[in-house]
Amino acid sequence: MLLMIQFFDSLLNGILIVLFLFLACIAIGLACSGGKIPKEETIPTSVMREIGVQQEKRPSPTISWREIPRDPIRRRTVQPQRPIPGVSHAIKQVHRPPALSEKKVKALRGGEFVGNRMRFKVKVVNETPYMITDVTVYLLSYPKESLRLAGKEDDCQFSKIEPGGFRSPTFDFIPTQDCVRGDIVAGVSYVDMTGKAHTLSTEPFVIRSVCDLLIPDQVTPEDFALKLQSYEHGEIVIKVVEWTPKEMFEKALRIMDECNFYEVSSNLDVKEGIVFGNLNGLAKGKYTGKAVSVEIRITGPLGQKGASCTIRVSGEDQAMILPAIDDLKERLSAWLCPMCASPLTLDNVEKLRDGKVVVCPFCSVSIGR
Incomplete structure (x- = not known):
């Protein structure tokens, strides 16, 4: 053991x-x-190719796509900017009231025959809360074959228009023919508060006037009948429901006188409860002296509203016939004062239709239906 x-x-x-x-x-x-591990000597690839030695191929391990390491998605983070002290409270969003955006600059127009002239007026209204400057009103178009500008200037300038203000320049025309037919259009240019230039135009002012350029031509009924045989003619039939045949007859008499027609003949008959009214008139142009005649036939039941009116216009100048028919048609269809034959306002017409009594704005006479 030991x-x-x-x-x-x-x-x-x-x-x-x-x-x-x-x-x-x-x-x-x-x-x-010296504490260093000797490195293994390797032959360069170029030398191995020259001496014909094949390079050893190392097997590459197969890696599944699921085993490939993925880099995490980098997301950019934006740091919110901090408001500047003392400034963030001073800056606020300003909302413009909707009423201000609806207001704008408007260009209105109107016209009438005054004596032997056609007066055309333009009204520029500044409804914006700011001043506009360098305002120019100028004529764009008018019937040059029948109207001649009375003055030399076809435009009018204003340095400014205040908020809520307006300017109303007037252009006078002298007719050169007995029949004036066409449209007058004016343009407006201005600069707003930001220095931006704007242009706009008026609605066309339609002229269909013959009666204002006529003078009465006195003839006998026999001569009147002879003249009609050689004249060109045209006619139109209108229906009215607001007046009785007798009221239409009286209205037609006033309109013929207002349109400068000489009353050649007029008569009103009643047969078997039907009213028959006939009116004849003759006039001639101020400038050419060419004759134009009118014949108005009115029929309808006695004492009842509603009548049929036939307007027949004849003349030496065919260009005067259609404008004269349109002019007479508008006058016969309009609501007129029975005393002064002035046109009534829309408010007066509505009240008369409701059976109320109105006062004529021109002669102050009471009108009731």
């Missing part, structure tokens, strides 16, 4: 001595090489 213990003790000591010597050799070798 011998076995001594044997193992000597064997263990021998192993330790061998291990110590092995470690000592390694330490001496590292010290001699």
Whole structure:
């Protein structure tokens, strides 16, 4: 037993001595090489190609697409800008009231015959809350074959128009023919508060006038009948429901006088409860002296509203017939004062239709139906 213990003790000591010597050799070798591990010498690829040595191919391991590492998605984060102290409270969004945006600059027009002249008026209204400057009103179009501008200037200038203000220039025309037919259009240009230029135009002012350019021509009924045989003619039939035949007859008499027709003949008959009215008139042009005649026939039940009116116009100049028919038609269809034959307003017409009494705005006479 003692011998076995001594044997193992000597064997263990021998192993330790061998291990110590092995470690000592390694330490001496590292010290001699300077502590660097010699690198394996490799032949360059170009040299291997020249000597015909094939380069060893290393197998590339197959990697699944699921095993490929993915870079995390980088997201840009925007840091909110901090308001500047003292400024954020001073700056506020301003909302313009809707009423201001609806207001604008308007160009209105109107006209009438005054004596032997046609007077055309333009009204420029500034409804904006700001001043407009460099306002120019000018004529764009008018019937030059029948109207001649009375003055030399065809435009009118204004330096400014205040908010809520207006300007109303007037242009006078002198008729050169007995029949004036056409449209008058005016233009307006101005500069707003921001310095931006604007242009707009008026609605066309339609002229269909013959009666205002006529003078009465007195003839006998016999001569009147002879003249009609050589004249060109045209006619139109209109229906009225607001007046009785007698009222239409009286109205037609006033209109003939207002339109400068000489009353050649007029008569009103009643047969079997039907009213028959006939009126004849003759006039001639101020400038050409050409004659134009009118014949008005009125029929309808006695004492009842509603009548049929036939307007027949004849003349030496065919160009005067249609404008004269249109003029007489409008006058016969209009609501007129029974005293002064002036046109009534729309409000007066509505009240008369409701059976109320109105006052004529021109002669102040009371009118009731």
